[in-house]
Amino acid sequence: MSQLEAVLAHLDANADAAEERLFTFLRMESISTDPAYKAECRKAADWAAADLAAIGFDASVRDTTGHPMVVAHSGGDGPKFLFYGHYDVQPVDPLDLWTAPPFEPVIADGPQGPEIRARGAADDKGQLMTFVEACRAWKAVTGSLPVNVTIFLEGEEESGSPSLIPFLKENAEELKSELALVCDTGMWDAETPAISTMLRGGVAEEVVIHAADRDLHSGMYGGPAMNPIRVLTKALGALHDDTGRVTLAGFYDGVHEIGDNMKADWEALGFSHTDFLGEVGLAEPAGEQGYSALEQIWSRPTCEFTGITGGYTGEGFKTVLPAEARAKISCRLVGDQDPDAIRASLRAHVESFLPADCTAEWISHGGSKAISMPTDGPRFLRARQALSDEWPKDAVFAGCGGGIPVVGHFQSILGMQSMLIGFGLNDDRIHSPNEKYSRASFHKGARSWARVLATLAEA
């Protein structure tokens, strides 16, 4: 039996213990965007560091002005690889749509087999623990890892990563590696693993339209008093034309059409928008006309509204003219789109709709450029083969609709490329009620990383 085979056998034999560790981690309510959960975030960081120390890493919890970072070094010779994951999770509202409490993980029967249900099961605690379990198994079987590894876990990924850039700059020497390994993406389908090679960037903005200095009665003031919801809906309602294109000035600057080769590869994947959308109760691609749904996700930019609120939103009716109205706007970027230019254009657009008596207040929730990975190097090709060895179908190089801003920061601050391997599935309901991670993703994900670690040791 080769060393790798022994490591894989060890993972199989110890799968229950690995699942128990993940459940402990999932019980921590590490919602980073809500200050009420600050102590729970700290608890999750402490737990992760202690778990890594237990398998021999030199692990520490590092304070920031927000939630702490975890950094853990395996030590050893040769080129170093930096693994990145995040221990924070999304908020859980609307809570009444969860079939079980979000922080009490359970195994449930899913349409594709057993699944682990909890907030963070897929995004990202379950994913990051696939890598930790692979390391644990290599250490248990051989006493060391095939390569020198630093594990770096963030606690602010779901809240705009305010501490990330300063931390990377201050600890550049310690973190700089041959290649970053990131486990926060998905498979092509439940049988087909993927390395994500294109990532959309993003701009996240929040705007508050202010009008009167207090809420007003709509009977007494309705008419002469400007209503901030009227201003907000008019400005946001003009952001898309009837073909789904974004109307912002300069929005498509730097957006490139994908090449014919890639287009052919993507068409060969046999993606069915009917299946993809049908799974969530939709039927028609709503993005730009003239692009397939897969192109809309992987290679076209978007401007979406992720939240809006103003006035009375409770049960019943209240005849109020609100003092303010608020929206959260998330643009996804591709190619060479410039986040700063898009942000400026969005602000100018909304401000062009401001009448007398209204002002716009802006809160930035971060931004990043889109990224393309170099997929022709031997490490990417060997990793692809390692994944193909583990799963029923061969691995693919895929796009990715979501952005992973840290990949851009690794590139710009540490001069380091990233390899994105993850085991999420489209129906994992990340950011939604009843988030889950397939038990197969968790177990075969750990086996996959055990294989990839072996390939990284090759010259």
Place this chain on the structure above:
Amino acid sequence: MSQLEAVLAHLDANADAAEERLFTFLRMESISTDPAYKAECRKAADWAAADLAAIGFDASVRDTTGHPMVVAHSGGDGPKFLFYGHYDVQPVDPLDLWTAPPFEPVIADGPQGPEIRARGAADDKGQLMTFVEACRAWKAVTGSLPVNVTIFLEGEEESGSPSLIPFLKENAEELKSELALVCDTGMWDAETPAISTMLRGGVAEEVVIHAADRDLHSGMYGGPAMNPIRVLTKALGALHDDTGRVTLAGFYDGVHEIGDNMKADWEALGFSHTDFLGEVGLAEPAGEQGYSALEQIWSRPTCEFTGITGGYTGEGFKTVLPAEARAKISCRLVGDQDPDAIRASLRAHVESFLPADCTAEWISHGGSKAISMPTDGPRFLRARQALSDEWPKDAVFAGCGGGIPVVGHFQSILGMQSMLIGFGLNDDRIHSPNEKYSRASFHKGARSWARVLATLAEA
């Protein structure tokens, strides 16, 4: 000393006790729109009935399918007059803007003298108690009222009055009177009392745009999945043109220009939109161009958004595409506008914006036509004189921006006109944090009703 003078002196001598009774009433958290406050609504109804029984009314609390009604008869000979008020109040959010708890009434120094601060102080507990205190004083001094009075208090005025129409129909004989007296309107200013002679009607609608069957990740689905906030903002953003006119088909059918006489009377009032809007931090009339701010409030219809919500509205940012988005829309109607036609037009407008994969769900929160009162009868002229006798300046016949749907129901169901006399001021912050009622409004309001009751006894 005449009987009336003795009654007025009694009110002056017993003002503190009257204020204590009002404070007791204000401590009851009778928020009708929120089911959590059902027992508090019942408590307020019970208290009001007991208070009326204590001064000799035959008072009862009548169950409905919602909150109960209070009906109390003074008995006595001659024509009967029906007094209407409501014991329910608006919700109190945002709670953090209150300087004192909303249900712990206090006397505070206001710019125009002492004021009673609490939710419901002006709308409508303080107002309705002016009438009750006038009755109490007449009974205390003379043993009876100048006229036969039935007091009718509703507990669902702030939540669409679902029980009102059935109750009026079932109890028509008991409630039908010569004239209804309604205390839910305002003075022209702190020195000038008013009888409101035009009331805007209303249509209140809530729409929910449904898209996917769950919340989605904006990275994974952004582009091909239709975003209900995009649909909602586009539909609502098209409801007003750049001159402030409402674009709904047929919206202005039945809207009449006011006559030159009334226009001249209104201009003579010396209304300053700079002062009116300046008080709440605004400057420019936002309604239809070509109409004064007073015309915009009193004689022009509006379409306002009183609430909007969708997606993640908490602190921070969440990359979610929501499954639904919701808005509450309040139209104010004038002249002969037909609430049913406006409702149908609004629904058709929004539905014309629905793309594939979206549906609109509608919740009606009631509707009513606008009302004009006959102001040339002797009762209106004598009441105007009685008010002029009490206050520093002569009373005026005024318009009113808010609607009081019960006035329309009194007309259509009971064939009964209404006389609207109230003592609210523009800065009472009704429906807003720190609602107040001037102590002068409360005390001189009771004195005013004592005088009006005397005039109603005249042939």
